[in-house]
């Protein structure tokens with residue numbers, strides 16, 4: 233039995249274009265102008281995609297199930313969805329689009345899936361490895377403004393892999409606490425330094441859903457060895473970036489498209505002896521010197 237309301241729905245879904253049109257008309261009522269712009273464009277593009285590839289109901293149901301599985305791999309410090317964003321190049325596209333910068337400022341790159349808020353604080357110069365295995369590494373440098381002035385009170389998050397290519401969030405964070413991860417705060421000279429272990433190349437996590445997508449598509453799942461940095465300071469735009477090891481075999485072909493030439497640096501091998509901070513090292517170690525140039529905060 234139909235009523236007058238049903239009559240208005242007759243044949244509405246006979247045309248793909250009518251479906252898209254009805255959805256667009258409804259979302260055109262979104263009050264916030266930016267959200268409205270985003271949603272209308274998203275709907276247009278995702279409907280066009282579905283029509284272009286003649287997406288089947290089974291394929292879409294599979295996708296929804298796959299995303300459900302992806303959510304189950306997420307936890308504090310591990311965002312499996314971010315790996316998809318990274319591996320599809322969307323993270324680097326948005327970072328590049330959103331950070332026009334003077335040529336002499338440090339280039340940003342993607343944040344990756346393993347940023348952990350409220351990481352442990354360490355004094356400057358401390359060993360942040362906290363039991364992580366690997367060859368000792370001493371890193372130091374300075375945080376500078378575009379004018380070359382030191383940035384005081386810069387808060388530096390640093391995080392990286394151990395010599396197995398794993399992060400703390402993949403192995404023992406809850407039992408052991410964070411390792412190879414720290415928050416450091418600069419003094420008036422803007423300088424930073426810390427000890428840790430040398431990061432190595434690693435593949436995206438082997439136990440999640442992103443690796444399934446990569447294995448079925450590009451076959452490229454490795455990342456070149458790197459340190460992650462997030463640097464925040466009053467008056468400066470937050471800088472999220474990596475420093476890559478020049479000796480890595482995976483600089484060309486990073487699974488997540490994050491490498492920028494200006495971010496490649498020398499992790500220098502050093503024989504046992506006196507380290508840059510005066511420590512007498514009984515075994516070989518590595519040193520890294522790198523200065524970061526921040527950009528002014530957007531007014």
Ligand SMILES: [Fe+2]
Pocket residue numbers: 344392455458460
């Ligand atoms: Fe990483």
